[in-house]
Amino acid sequence: MSALLEITNVTKTFPGVVANENISVSVAAGEIVALLGENGAGKSTLVKSVFGMVRPDSGEIRIKGELIAPGDTGGAIARGVGMVHQHFQLVPVMTVTENIILGDEPKRGIFINMKAARAEVIALSEKYGLEVDPDAFVEDLPVGTQQRIEILKALRKDVDLLILDEPTAVLTPQETDELLQVMKNLATSGVGVLFITHKLREVMAVADRVVVLRNGRVAGSTSPRETDEEGLAQLMVGRNVVLQVEKGEAKPEASTLEIKALSVNDDRKHLAVDGLNLEVRAGEIVGVAGVEGNGQRELVEAICGMRPRLSGEVLVSGEATPDMHPHKVHSMGVSHIPEDREKHGLVSSYSIEDNLVLNQFDRDPFAKGWIRNVAALEENATRLVEEFDIRTPSIKTTAGALSGGNKQKVVVARELSQDTRVVIAAQPTRGVDVGSIEFIHNQLIAARDAGAAVLLVSAELDEILSLADRVAVMSGGKIVAILDAKDAERGLVGRLMAGLSA
Amino acid sequence: MAGKKFSRTWLTPVVAVLVAFAIGAILIYIQGADPLKAYQSLFSHAFGSWSGIAKTLGKATPLVLSGLAVTIGLRAGLFNIGVQGQLVMGAFAAAWAGYFIHGLPIYIHLPVALLFGVAFGAGIGLIAGALKAYRGIHEVITTIMLNSIILALVDYLAGHVFQEPGQILARTPHILPSATIPNIFSMPSGFFFAILLAYGVWWVFQRTTSGFRLETVGRNKSAAWYAGISVKRSVLIAMAVGGGIAGLGGGIESLGVIGRFEPTFNTGLGFDGITIALLGRANPLGVIPGAILIGGMRGAAASMQFDAGVAPEIVDLILALVLFCVTAPFLAKWLKSTEVGAKISSGWGN
Numbered sequence: 024m025s026a027l028l029e030i031t032n033v034t035k036t037f038p039g040v041v042a043n044e045n046i047s048v049s050v051a052a053g054e055i056v057a058l059l060g061e062n063g064a065g066k067s068t069l070v071k072s073v074f075g076m077v078r079p080d081s082g083e084i085r086i087k088g089e090l091i092a093p094g095d096t097g098g099a100i101a102r103g104v105g106m107v108h109q110h111f112q113l114v115p116v117m118t119v120t121e122n123i124i125l126g127d128e129p130k131r132g133i134f135i136n137m138k139a140a141r142a143e144v145i146a147l148s149e150k151y152g153l154e155v156d157p158d159a160f161v162e163d164l165p166v167g168t169q170q171r172i173e174i175l176k177a178l179r180k181d182v183d184l185l186i187l188d189e190p191t192a193v194l195t196p197q198e199t200d201e202l203l204q205v206m207k208n209l210a211t212s213g214v215g216v217l218f219i220t221h222k223l224r225e226v227m228a229v230a231d232r233v234v235v236l237r238n239g240r241v242a243g244s245t246s247p248r249e250t251d252e253e254g255l256a257q258l259m260v261g262r263n264v265v266l267q268v269e270k271g272e273a274k275p276e277a278s279t280l281e282i283k284a285l286s287v288n289d290d291r292k293h294l295a296v297d298g299l300n301l302e303v304r305a306g307e308i309v310g311v312a313g314v315e316g317n318g319q320r321e322l323v324e325a326i327c328g329m330r331p332r333l334s335g336e337v338l339v340s341g342e343a344t345p346d347m348h349p350h351k352v353h354s355m356g357v358s359h360i361p362e363d364r365e366k367h368g369l370v371s372s373y374s375i376e377d378n379l380v381l382n383q384f385d386r387d388p389f390a391k392g393w394i395r396n397v398a399a400l401e402e403n404a405t406r407l408v409e410e411f412d413i414r415t416p417s418i419k420t421t422a423g424a425l426s427g428g429n430k431q432k433v434v435v436a437r438e439l440s441q442d443t444r445v446v447i448a449a450q451p452t453r454g455v456d457v458g459s460i461e462f463i464h465n466q467l468i469a470a471r472d473a474g475a476a477v478l479l480v481s482a483e484l485d486e487i488l489s490l491a492d493r494v495a496v497m498s499g500g501k502i503v504a505i506l507d508a509k510d511a512e513r514g515l516v517g518r519l520m521a522g523l524s525a
Numbered sequence: 526m527a528g529k530k531f532s533r534t535w536l537t538p539v540v541a542v543l544v545a546f547a548i549g550a551i552l553i554y555i556q557g558a559d560p561l562k563a564y565q566s567l568f569s570h571a572f573g574s575w576s577g578i579a580k581t582l583g584k585a586t587p588l589v590l591s592g593l594a595v596t597i598g599l600r601a602g603l604f605n606i607g608v609q610g611q612l613v614m615g616a617f618a619a620a621w622a623g624y625f626i627h628g629l630p631i632y633i634h635l636p637v638a639l640l641f642g643v644a645f646g647a648g649i650g651l652i653a654g655a656l657k658a659y660r661g662i663h664e665v666i667t668t669i670m671l672n673s674i675i676l677a678l679v680d681y682l683a684g685h686v687f688q689e690p691g692q693i694l695a696r697t698p699h700i701l702p703s704a705t706i707p708n709i710f711s712m713p714s715g716f717f718f719a720i721l722l723a724y725g726v727w728w729v730f731q732r733t734t735s736g737f738r739l740e741t742v743g744r745n746k747s748a749a750w751y752a753g754i755s756v757k758r759s760v761l762i763a764m765a766v767g768g769g770i771a772g773l774g775g776g777i778e779s780l781g782v783i784g785r786f787e788p789t790f791n792t793g794l795g796f797d798g799i800t801i802a803l804l805g806r807a808n809p810l811g812v813i814p815g816a817i818l819i820g821g822m823r824g825a826a827a828s829m830q831f832d833a834g835v836a837p838e839i840v841d842l843i844l845a846l847v848l849f850c851v852t853a854p855f856l857a858k859w860l861k862s863t864e865v866g867a868k869i870s871s872g873w874g875n
């Protein structure tokens with residue numbers, strides 16, 4: 024096999040961090056190489072160098088033997104490389120079709136042939152089992168759908184090498200399986216694939232080879248034949264990781280979060296949450312299991328005051344929470360780890376320090392009256408960066424310069440470090456490495472044990488089954504069953520999620 | 526690292542100015558004059574003597590304020606092009622209060638007249654702010670339109686309703702001594718006040734919750750809303766405060782320099798404010814050097830013509846080039862840090 028992609032001794036430093044240090048990785052035709060590593064290990068930086076989006080300080084990148092000049096953004100594309108970025112590269116004000124064809128539009132004369140383009144998008148979407156609405160505007164779409172668009176865009180052109188940076192972080196399990204199958208098929212037909220993920224199951228399922236990065240260096244390489252998930256985790260983190268959640272018995276008390284007959288519309292004004300009732304007691308974790316698009320997102324947003332409620336109410340310790348006022352809801356003791364951290368959770372151009380107080384910047388001790396208390400801000404940031412293991416050169420670093428998983432940790436740290444009665448965690452471990460997943464899970468359990476009512480919404484059924492004390496199965500905008508953890512057997516929950524009766 | 530960061534931040538404006546002067550030199554040369562002589566004359570008149578410096582600082586005063594007005598907008602994610610109109614409105618209102626109100630001692634009359642300038646400038650800013658907050662009309666459009674409306678309005682007011690008796694020019698009567706801003710050691714005292722204000726604005730953004738609110742809205746509206754910051758209110762505040770500061774600049778110009786309102790003065794001050802704010806990289810303290818530089822060039826342009834035979838319009842040309850050189854990279858940065866730009870590149874992770 025000839026090497027399609029050869030990365031040799033690449034080094035890249037950012038102010039205060041060595042993101043890549045003498046890294047060498049190669050991908051041969053027909054081979055799937057998984058790139059693993061903790062948050063901030065340097066995976067995205069490395070693949071961005073191939074695309075010229077990052078300019079390495081030294082080292083060589085060759086595609087099909089040809090040298091790619093540092094910072095050459097067109098070189099890789101011209102040589103048949105497709106890339107799905109972790110950070111989406113979509114134009115929000117354009118439609119799905121327009122985004123997918125952008126850069127290589129079907130023409131009729133000098134005009135874009137929109138009809139042909141639309142048909143092409145539909146065919147593409149069917150071929151790969153990734154469902155998209157060709158006419159929707161990208162800015163209205165949830166992150167999962169945006170991810171599908173990115174993937175379709177990369178698959179549209181016949182590529183020889185496909186680079187995927189955490190493509191499955193926001194996909195549903197079914198979509199993930201489809202994508203893994205697509206990758207295998209492509210590899211069989213001779214395409215080389217470089218694949219970044221935090222999900223060890225996916226690595227075990229598709230990778231021919233695994234390269235593990237740690238602190239910007241190659242920590243080792245292996246293959247699924249030689250190791251198992253524990254072994255991979257150990258190689259990544261450099262210590263033993265407990266993949267199984269360990270938690271004590273829940274001691275639930277009075278119900279703290281009460282959702283009564285709540286109805287909510289989705290963005291297209293269709294009923295998404297339909298007269299839903301649910302209670303979460305202090306000291307327990309209730310996991311909402313459901314196939315994506317069954318109203319989970321709308322439920323979370325309505326609870327947190329971010330989406331208008333049509334009817335019904337949400338009570339916290341018996342007190343009604345206001346509609347459409349996220350900050351007031353928050354002040355009533357409701358912490359929220361939002362699904363879309365880039366939009367709501369963070370201000371990328373602010374320092375970590377400021378992001379860690381974003382929704383409490385005007386409260387004691389972070390402000391004394393009108394004046395912000397810099398000492399308290401710094402003390403808070405220093406403590407949380409340490410406690411939540413946020414990998415950053417300094418607390419003054421902007422959030423935008425952090426790796427994806429570390430951004431998530433900033434949001435989690437802010438929300439879980441406050442004294443709260445209710446924690447609403449929407450996809451809390453998205454894009455987070457195994458070591459940090461363990462940590463965030465422990466934090467959620469700690470919040471529970473400290474007496475908070477925790478509502479967990481996750482696309483990962485495993486996450487729900489291992490964390491929740493009770494599992495609420497959501498289907499068609501309603502809670503169709505509530506099971507105690509001990510009765511929530513995987514097959515049963517799956518059948519209920521699919522809308523079948525037990 | 527701090528040093529590196531500093532140099533990277535200020536590299537663009539310094540290079541922009543140098544490039545503009547270099548191109549200016551070529552143009553002067555083409556005109557058949559000696560660029561070195563022209564620049565030497567420009568700078569020695571602007572900065573080479575106490576009287577030159579006094580004149581420069583006098584010219585710089587309204588520029589600091591108009592630069593601040595633009596800066597506050599930029600921080601809150603708004604492009605306030607209406608500083609010219611806000612400033613002129615303030616200049617007129619302060620001058621009017623300065624001649625029309627009689628019988629007050631200076632320590633009351635002068636502040637009252639200045640407050641007139643602030644209030645009218647703020648009012649104009651508020652109109653654009655309200656249209657943006659409640660009607661969603663882009664501030665660039667409304668402020669440009671307001672500029673035209675106000676220029677016509679004050680022309681009419683100074684040329685008809687409040688015209689100096691017996692004048693054919695459009696101008697108000699001279700202000701009273703009790704509304705005149707005195708000089709300190711023959712330096713324009715308004716300048717020191719403007720510097721204090723720049724520090725004040727800087728401090729507000731650096732250390733107060735109000736500054737943090739405005740800035741958060743400027744950088745990510747969704748996150749601001751989520752964090753309990755009213756976007757509408759912030760837009761209103763940024764436009765009103767910016768307009769008020771611009772109006773104050775106009776007031777100081779009327780009461781400290783011109784001594785009345787005359788529409789032919791004041792021209793361009795607001796637009797220079799845009800150049801200055803961008804040169805200062807939307808940093809309230811950064812407007813000071815830019816304002817002094819541009820104030821000096823404006824003040825000495827006529828002398829340069831006399832010494833070196835160069836048309837004073839060359840100063841306009843150089844300033845236009847500065848704006849051009851400084852905007853391209855700045856706008857790109859600014860866009861990235863605001864809603865619009867963030868949207869273009871929004872997504873998951875990094």
Ligand SMILES: Nc1ncnc2c1ncn2[C@@H]1O[C@H](COP(=O)(O)OP(=O)(O)OP(=O)(O)O)[C@@H](O)[C@H]1O
Binds near residue numbers: 065424428
């Ligand atoms: N533009 C940048 N400016 C400064 N530092 C950066 C920049 N991009 C990345 N870094 C730093 O480089 C390191 C590697 O980041 P990178 O995004 O490559 O990590 P990653 O392995 O992709 O992590 P994740 O799994 O969280 O996505 C991190 O410490 C990050 O903070």
Ligand SMILES: [Mg+2]
Binds near residue numbers: 066067068874
């Ligand atoms: Mg990454």
